[in-house]
Amino acid sequence: MSSGQAFSPTSAPPNLQHHRSSSSSSSPMLGGVVIAIVIVFVAGWLCFCFRRKLFANFSLWRRQKGKLDAAKMKLRRFRLEELQKATDNFSKSCLVGCGAFGNVYRGTFEAEGTLAIKKPHAESYTSTEEFRNEVKLLSKVKHDNLVGLVGFCEEIGPKAAKILVYEYVTNGSLLEYIMGRGGRSLTWRERVKIAIGAAKGIAHLHEGISPSIIHRDIKPSNILIGEGYEAKVSDFGLVRSGPVGDQSHVSSQVKGTPGYLDPAYCSSFHLTPFTDVYSFGVILLQLVAARPAVESSRNNASSHIIDWARPSIEKDSIEDILDTDLLIQGCNMQMMLKMGQLALRCVVKVPKKRPTMTQVWQELEAALKSVDDHFLPPQPLDEDSSTLMTSTTDQATSLRMNQLSSMDHDYSSSIVSIDGIGLERFHVDIDSMSFQSARLRCLETSISMDEGFSIIQ
Structure with a gap:
């Protein structure tokens, strides 16, 4: 070569060497960007999942906070399915009472026998905390002359339930x-x-x-x-x-x-x-x-x-x-x-x-x-007093039946509501009656009831 510069096959041209140098330096940079993007995406996804799980756990903790301890209160926790089975799904045939707060049903259980199940209306409790406070309060009520709380049902979710279960009293109110x-x-x-x-x-x-x-x-x-x-x-x-x-x-x-x-x-x-x-x-x-x-x-x-x-x-x-x-x-x-x-x-x-x-x-x-x-032991009635008692009893019984059997003249009925309970009011007129017997102390006084009185059924 006239320029005196020798050409060697092992030597690359200057331009080619510069291109290779630029390519080798940009490759690690591009790979780092891709890796960074992947890391950010994975981190974001993990953070989202963690926060969602944490929120769910927090919500569960809030719902369970103050959860009733049935064993500690010596009460039984009933499942809703048990109460539905015991009351034939809260049927009218098992309804024994109703009020502004809720309805009371008679429920039959294999172990406990017959119990009274009080199912409140949806608006009766403003919060779960209110229901739990009432259960805690009533769990302390233990006395022969108070209807005892046997247990409760508290469920959340689609089948939410807040129900109280009492002992059943047989002879009415x-x-x-x-x-x-x-x-x-x-x-x-x-x-x-x-x-x-x-x-x-x-x-x-x-x-x-x-x-x-x-x-x-x-x-x-x-x-x-x-x-x-x-x-x-x-x-x-x-x-x-x-x-x-x-x-x-x-x-x-x-x-x-x-x-x-x-x-x-x-x-x-x-x-x-x-x-x-x-x-x-x-x-x-x-x-x-x-x-x-x-x-x-x-x-x-x-x-x-x-x-x-x-x-x-x-x-x-x-x-x-x-x-x-x-x-x-x-x-x-x-x-x-x-x-x-x-x-x-x-x-x-x-x-x-x-x-x-x-x-x-x-x-x-x-x-x-x-x-x-x-x-003092009661003295035997003489013949006149015995006859008077029999006559008086028969007269009163007959009078009451006659008064209640006539719809047109002897009584008027109307349905009134006190605290959500339907009551039937009867106005009964009773003629004046007089009792005169020295032996019947409680029947000595002449009684006048011309103005009548009303009986709530």
Whole structure:
């Protein structure tokens, strides 16, 4: 070559060497970018999955926070399927009661036998926490005169359920007996014993539990009658914890049943155990007179049993307001008068002047013991008195059947609703009756009921 530069096959041209150098340096850079993109994508995907799982676990933790420990509370946790099977899927044939809070069904179980299942309406509980607090509160309620909580059902998800399961009380409610539903009636002694039992149950809520519990819905339909005719207070849907420490009351929205609501509570929103005492005073008057708490008659707009009974009780004329069934059966007037007088003390306007529920049952027990200590065996009736008793009983029975069998003239019926429970009101006119017998002490007084009275069925 003229230029004197030798060409070697092992030597690449200068331009080619520069191209190879540029290619080799860009390859690692491109690979690093790809790897970085892959790492970012994988990291993002893992972060998304982790956060989603973490959120799910957090939600589960929140749902399980405060979860009820059935074993610790000595309650049984029921599955929804069990309750559905026991009640034939909550059929009407198993429905035994209904109210503003929910429906009560009779359920049959292999191990526990018959139980009462309270299924609340969808809007009854505002939150799961509210339901759990009620279960915890009721798990502390253990007394012979209170309907016991057996267990509960709490399920979440599509088949969410919040259900309470109570012991089943066989003989219905006090309302059925007071008003003679189905021909049922109570003797004077049974009425006193039921009053004592119910008072003991309420007193346990007020004084036997800390913090105390105020029922807020004491009424005859919430006092159930057991096999031995013992009283059992039920339906704790409106219960509230009472005042603690130096508190004199708790402030609360007014809830309860018209006719049994304490006027002092309604006007001040101050809830105390004496609120239940007032309601129980109304029940005592109903045990004596077998009359609704508030009566609407054809002659006057409405009359509360307190206003109606007070004049007779203050004059010691208990026979003027006594249930006619007791007049026919025979009763101890002294005990009935004591019950009426105690009732008026329970409903005085100033709550602090009312007796406590413990004082109520103690006074009733003392009065009953006094009656038993001075009890004399009944003397045999002479022929005239026996004939009078038979005639009186037959007349009263015939009169009641005739009054209830005539739709057009002797009664009018209307359906009213108190706290969601349908009640049938009958207005029955009873002709004046007079009893004159030296041996029938409880039938001595001439009774006039021309204005009539109403019976809630």
